[in-house]
Amino acid sequence: xxxxxxxxxxxxxxxxxxxxxxxxxxxxxxxxxxxxxxxxxxxxxxxxxxxxxxxxxxxxxxxxxxxxxxxxxxxxxxxxxxxxxxxxxxxxxxxxxxxxxxxxxxxxxxxxxxxxxxxxxxxxxxxxxxxxxxxxxxxxxxxxxxxxxxxxxxxxxxxxxxxxxxxxxxxxxxxxxxxxxxxxxxxxxxxxxxxxxxxxxxxxxxxxxxxxxxxxxxxxxxxx
Numbered sequence: 001x002x003x004x005x006x007x008x009x010x011x012x013x014x015x016x017x018x019x020x021x022x023x024x025x026x027x028x029x030x031x032x033x034x035x036x037x038x039x040x041x042x043x044x045x046x047x048x049x050x051x052x053x054x055x056x057x058x059x060x061x062x063x064x065x066x067x068x069x070x071x072x073x074x075x076x077x078x079x080x081x082x083x084x085x086x087x088x089x090x091x092x093x094x095x096x097x098x099x100x101x102x103x104x105x106x107x108x109x110x111x112x113x114x115x116x117x118x119x120x121x122x123x124x125x126x127x128x129x130x131x132x133x134x135x136x137x138x139x140x141x142x143x144x145x146x147x148x149x150x151x152x153x154x155x156x157x158x159x160x161x162x163x164x165x166x167x168x169x170x171x172x173x174x175x176x177x178x179x180x181x182x183x184x185x186x187x188x189x190x191x192x193x194x195x196x197x198x199x200x201x202x203x204x205x206x207x208x209x210x211x212x213x214x215x216x217x218x219x220x221x222x223x224x
């Protein structure tokens with residue numbers, strides 16, 4: 001049988017921004033209880049006392065507080081920022097992939113150059129310096145180029161250790177950007193690096209948010 005506490009947990013586990021508000025202490029449990037009361041009664045199939053929902057919310061908040069102290073953000077090593085980036089999206093095909101691979105081998109990756117290829121089921125994405133844009137488009141002239149986005153920035157987070165097996169790392173980073181209403185166009189992940197592609201207008205806000213997060217974690221003052 002589903003309890004009130006379980007119903008509250010099920011609802012809030014799927015509502016990240018409710019969790020953020022609770023963690024940051026800016027939510028009114030009374031108002032939140034009124035907001036989710038109908039959903040809880042629907043789940044339980046009966047009327048529920050308002051105060052019982054408030055108490056369940058307070059217990060949920062205590063569980064969040066206990067959980068946030070289990071993951072310490074002490075894995076940052078460096079934050080890099082690469083400007084003048086373009087994003088080219090091409091329909092997937094064997095010929096397109098061959099052309100892109102040829103471009104990659106001709107690219108000078110030293111001196112801060114950037115060339116990232118993401119091959120998905122239906123498209124191939126190229127993230128590279130603006131200086132390579134025209135050469136890339138010329139090479140892909142006979143391919144179906146779906147979209148080209150200019151004037152982007154890649155903010156790269158480098159980690160001090162392998163974080164792939166640590167649950168919640170990406171969430172703990174990306175939620176701060178979402179909270180600041182920073183739009184993420186694309187992300188790419190390696191075993192020690194997270195690359196976040198954003199518009200130029202969001203670049204410094206993105207960098208500052210992550211720099212603050214990194215410095216706080218180094219000082220061991222912030223735990224999530």
